[in-house]
Amino acid sequence: MKQLQVDVAIIGAGTAGMTAYRSALAHTRNVLVIEGGPFGTTCARVGCMPSKLLIAAAEAAHTAQHAGAFGVHAGPLRIDGEAVMRRVRSERDRFVGFVTEAVEKWPAEHKLHGHARFIDEHTLQVDDHTQVRAARIVIATGSHPTVPTQWRETVGDRLLINDDVFSWQTLPKSVAVLGAGVIALELAQALHRLGVRVRLYGRSARIGPLTDPALQALTRELFSRELSLQLEAKNLQLRREGDEVIVQTEAGEGRFEWVLAAAGRAPNLRGLGLENTHLPLDAQGVPRFDRRTSQIGDSHVFIAGDANSDLELLHEAADEGRIAGDNAGRYPDVRERPRRAALAVAFTDPQIMLAGRSHLELCHDKVSFETGEVLFEDQGRSRVMLKNQGALRVYAEHGSGRFLGAEMIGPAAEHIGHLLAWSVQRGDTVQQMLDSPFYHPVIEEGLRTALRFLQRSLRMGPVPVERCLDCGPGA
Structure with a gap:
């Protein structure tokens, strides 16, 4: 030894x-x-x-x-x-x-x-x-990746994790995606757009990482237009028949060449x-x-x-x-280091991002905050590019006007998320953000619209408590 x-x-x-x-x-x-x-x-x-x-x-x-x-x-x-x-x-x-x-x-x-x-x-x-x-x-x-033992025993070599996908020699004909988080959404949509028959199964009504109830509802609506979704899939059972896997739920059954387990890590x-x-x-x-x-x-x-x-x-x-x-x-001279503002992006279409503190975190911590919003359906540059889907919601502290965070599903979210995370980390106020330059025509003009909405709410909203009424159960 x-x-x-x-x-x-x-x-x-x-x-x-x-x-x-x-x-x-x-x-x-x-x-x-x-x-x-x-x-x-x-x-x-x-x-x-x-x-x-x-x-x-x-x-x-x-x-x-x-x-x-x-x-x-x-x-x-x-x-x-x-x-x-x-x-x-x-x-x-x-x-x-x-x-x-x-x-x-x-x-x-x-x-x-x-x-x-x-x-x-x-x-x-x-x-x-x-x-x-x-x-x-x-x-x-x-x-x-977390995979229930029962799935492995039932499905055998027809069960995949995301690691396996990138070793494929070619694209399969059909895949059932079990999970509704970021990895599941990204892979399900990509495979669907590449001609693979895909159905995504989720255990709850939630889809993706967004915590704002209004954006969760919008996310479900937008992805259901393109993908075959079965959310709140009850009593999901798998069985193997030859080279096919049958996914059975209360809503019926589907037959697939492969099952991709993407329900968390x-x-x-x-x-x-x-x-x-x-x-x-x-x-x-x-x-x-x-x-x-x-x-x-x-x-x-x-x-x-x-x-x-x-x-x-x-x-x-x-x-x-x-x-x-x-x-x-x-060690033992252990020193504290400041952490950066939170930033998370899902590379779906529309893209999804969270910057700074989420809606759920603000409600859970009983922060007094206001919300601003913009819908991208009629936003100029987004319509030019036919990327006019989704919405951005921004949050700021009531009284001080300090920018706290944002959630978004929409075009160029990966870039807007960086701008907003930087503002959170600097401690910008909404007014300071609005005083910054915005070019025309760009998607960031939609951000300016949301910030203007937020600024009006901060000035007008004397009772911030109502902002948490839509937080949902467990918020």
């Missing part, structure tokens, strides 16, 4: 782990990264980048199919499934290559392959070949041996940690990225890795 002694051990070499490594090196060269699978990031390998490659192909197909509305006719649409997936895999491999090249440049003594498990507070057992004694430890083990903590430590855990077995320091309790152990089950987004994982690695390197 090989014995190693290090200042900082980092479990996991994804986005959070790689960033933690670079941050810890600023304090000590005696750092070890332990990885049980391939070195690299979920984003590049099976997440953000390959999914956007598939979505880009779907957008090209959708644009070609609807070009006639502009008087442009290019002939019958033909989708080459093998060519679509060949580009997805090729570009995916290119992105993964950038990550693995970076890891290959690390000193060999800084890398160890194997699955780590806590033996005690400071000792990690890595497979059956190495014991690592670490003064400080960073947990950056990532997450995995869970942190990779099982088998980590946390029970052999005194680290504080929540009811789900996730370590309790401080978001400003990444420290678990008052211990020498830190946690970052999807493993903490907080905000499963790449930029958040990178920030958390930076905080965790820095504090692990300088």
Whole structure:
């Protein structure tokens, strides 16, 4: 059994782990990264980048199919499934290559392959070949798709997770998507636009990440125009008949070539041996940690990225890795780091975004706030591009006029979300935002309309309580 002694051990070499490594090196060269699978990031390998490659192909197909509305006719649409997936895999491999090249440049003594498990507070057992004694430890083990065991047993090799999609050699004929979150929506719409027969099943009436009740209703309406949706699917049952999977609900049954399980993700903590430590855990077995320091309790152990089950987004994982690695390197001189304003985007069409504090968070915290809104149906630039769907709702603090956050489903949400997250982080007031330049004609003029509406509400609304009357159950 090989014995190693290090200042900082980092479990996991994804986005959070790689960033933690670079941050810890600023304090000590005696750092070890332990990885049980391939070195690299979920984003590049099976997440953000390959999914956007598939979505880009779907957008090209959708644009070609609807070009006639502009008087442009290019002939019958033909989708080459093998060519679509060949580009997805090729570009995916290119992105993964950038990550693995970076890891290959690390000193060999800084890398160890194997699955780590806590033996005690400071000792990690890595497979059956190495014991690592670490003064400080960073947990950056990532997450995995959650799939009920019964589904796997029933469906067998006809059950997919999103990781599997990007290894396809060609596009399938039909897919049932189980889930109604961001991953499910993005993949369901992309596959549908590429000619795959798709039906999306959701357990509740919710679809996507938006929390504003008005926008939730609009989201359901917009996606139901294009996709086959079965929300509030009761008593969902799966069964296998040959090479087909039958999805049975109270509303009837559907037959599909594949079933894609996209109902959420869970942190990779099982088998980590946390029970052999005194680290504080929540009811789900996730370590309790401080978001400003990444420290678990008052211990020498830190946690970052999807493993903490907080905000499963790449930029958040990178920030958390930076905080965790820095504090692990300088421990016991643990320092608080400010977190950036929240920003989340779904690359559906229309796009979806949340910036700053959500409607649900504001209502839950009993914040006194006002709401402004714009509908994009008649917004100038949106109509020019035939992207005139959706709405933006913006929130500001009653009394001070400080901008708090926004939710949106509509055109260019990925860009407008950045503008609004920056305003939240700076602490802008609505008036300061309106004093900024707006060009013509651009989609951002719709944002100005919503802000003007919000400013009028702030001036006129003496009783902000009514703004929470539509929060819905559990708000």
